[in-house]
Amino acid sequence: MQDYYWLYMTTNCTCFCLCLASCRELLIFNYCTIFSFIENRIMNHTDIEDKPKQSNSSCKNQNFIDWDEYFMAIAFLAAKRSKDPCTQVGACIINEDKKIVGVGYNGMPIGCNDDEFPWSKNQESELDNKYLYVCHAELNAILNKNSSDLKNCKLYVGLFPCNECAKCIIQSGIKEVVYLSDKHAHKNGTIASKRMLSAANVKYSQLNPKNKKIVIDFNEIDWDSMYQPALSPAPKNVS
Numbered sequence: 001m002q003d004y005y006w007l008y009m010t011t012n013c014t015c016f017c018l019c020l021a022s023c024r025e026l027l028i029f030n031y032c033t034i035f036s037f038i039e040n041r042i043m044n045h046t047d048i049e050d051k052p053k054q055s056n057s058s059c060k061n062q063n064f065i066d067w068d069e070y071f072m073a074i075a076f077l078a079a080k081r082s083k084d085p086c087t088q089v090g091a092c093i094i095n096e097d098k099k100i101v102g103v104g105y106n107g108m109p110i111g112c113n114d115d116e117f118p119w120s121k122n123q124e125s126e127l128d129n130k131y132l133y134v135c136h137a138e139l140n141a142i143l144n145k146n147s148s149d150l151k152n153c154k155l156y157v158g159l160f161p162c163n164e165c166a167k168c169i170i171q172s173g174i175k176e177v178v179y180l181s182d183k184h185a186h187k188n189g190t191i192a193s194k195r196m197l198s199a200a201n202v203k204y205s206q207l208n209p210k211n212k213k214i215v216i217d218f219n220e221i222d223w224d225s226m227y228q229p230a231l232s233p234a235p236k237n238v239s
């Protein structure tokens with residue numbers, strides 16, 4: 001009789017524990033689902049809003065960058081070409097169809113060897129000062145344009161344009177400037193620049209990108225498949 005009692009008790013306890021465990025798992029599962037749903041909503045907030053109502057959105061890559069981030073990233077990539085040891089700036093100009101029409105970075109003018117011209121800024125000799133020689137990223141992007149003009153174009157740049165660049169921006173017909181850093185906001189050059197841009201109705205705004213970091217990873221490519229010899233065309237059946 002006692003044996004039956006113990007068997008009965010142990011079976012009951014085991015069942016109870018199993019029930020508790022599966023309830024807990026269910027709860028954990030539900031929490032995970034809810035959290036990943038919320039995370040998804042936050043991460044893809046704008047994409048969700050941008051999505052056409054009837055698209056088969058489950059097939060679409062949700063991890064794409066938006067236009068502003070894309071053009072600013074191109075400006076940043078261009079900056080990587082700069083030889084300035086202190087500050088590398090890039091600029092990217094797009095037209096009204098979101099086509100890139102000019103890219104540039106700060107550097108020495110053509111023909112002025114960047115191994116010979118000075119990159120320092122605090123030399124005793126005033127002539128050995130980079131500021132006298134360097135072309136700013138915005139100026140280079142404007143001069144590198146591949147379209148007949150820059151009317152109504154938009155310029156993306158890492159640092160707010162100086163007063164000299166503001167003049168070029170205005171004269172070129174660019175109508176909007178998107179910048180990332182305004183670290184020289186307190187300087188007269190920047191104050192004058194803003195004064196001129198506003199007077200000339202050139203809009204300017206600071207970009208606050210969703211993605212603080214965009215990584216370009218050449219390893220994303222399948223290198224093995226790169227080196228496979230191209231298949232030669234199948235021979236035609238000649239009768």
Ligand SMILES: Nc1ccn([C@H]2C[C@H](O)[C@@H](COP(=O)(O)O)O2)c(=O)n1
Pocket residue numbers: 084086087088089105106107121130134135136137138157159160161162165
């Ligand atoms: N909007 C700007 C601002 C600056 N630059 C260039 C000019 C110099 O090469 C460098 C600034 O040097 P730093 O004073 O930081 O030693 O950045 C530009 O291209 N565009």
